[in-house]
Amino acid sequence: MTREPSGPPRNRFDRPAVGWWRARLALLSAAAIAILVLHAVVPGLFKLGGHWLFVPAAAVAVLAVPTVLLLPKWWFEAHRWEVTDVAVHVRTGYFWQRSKMAPLSRIQSVDTVRGPLRKRFGLATVTVTTAAVKGSLKIEGLQEERATAVADEITRASGAGS
Structure with missing residues (x-):
């Protein structure tokens, strides 16, 4: 403890947090893609199916790559305690x-x-x-x-x- 609170907090989170955030985002993205592909491959699953679901699965995959790579670095720069x-x-x-x-x-x-x-x-x-x-x-x-x-x-x- 050092001072009265004035201004933004000074301490960064530890560097391994970037990897942890990346892993969480990658797992979430993989789960979303897997669910969409499963619905596309198994017709009639939850009354939703069809090969058209490969399109949103591909979109999630394309968006996931820059998100997983860039967003955690961005968070690391902004988050403080x-x-x-x-x-x-x-x-x-x-x-x-x-x-x-x-x-x-x-x-x-x-x-x-x-x-x-x-x-x-x-x-x-x-x-x-x-x-x-x-x-x-x-x-x-x-x-x-x-x-x-x-x-x-x-x-x-x-x-x-x-």
Whole structure:
């Protein structure tokens, strides 16, 4: 913790987050393509079928390539986070930036999440839950050791562990 919150958060997510975001986008794209191809190949499946579905499947494949390659780099440049003396601050988004702050005094719990895909990239997500109705704040894409250290720092500073 270094300062009062003023201006955008200073810290970037860790570099392996780019690979994790790419993998998530690639899996989502592959699932969409597989569903369209399955409907095209198996006539009468869910009352929707026909070879015309190869056209949207190809369109998804063509759009997926630049999306998977470029979008995660773009996100990496825009997404930031920071823990200050009074709050946790996360900024996400590129065109529509969303900035969320959780005052340390309102934090109820701090969790670290490591899903199977995140583990593959050595990443974890720190989830900060507050008393606010809007839900939790997530610092995604931190290397596991750093995520654990950040979660411990926030827990100590907020008193959420006591």
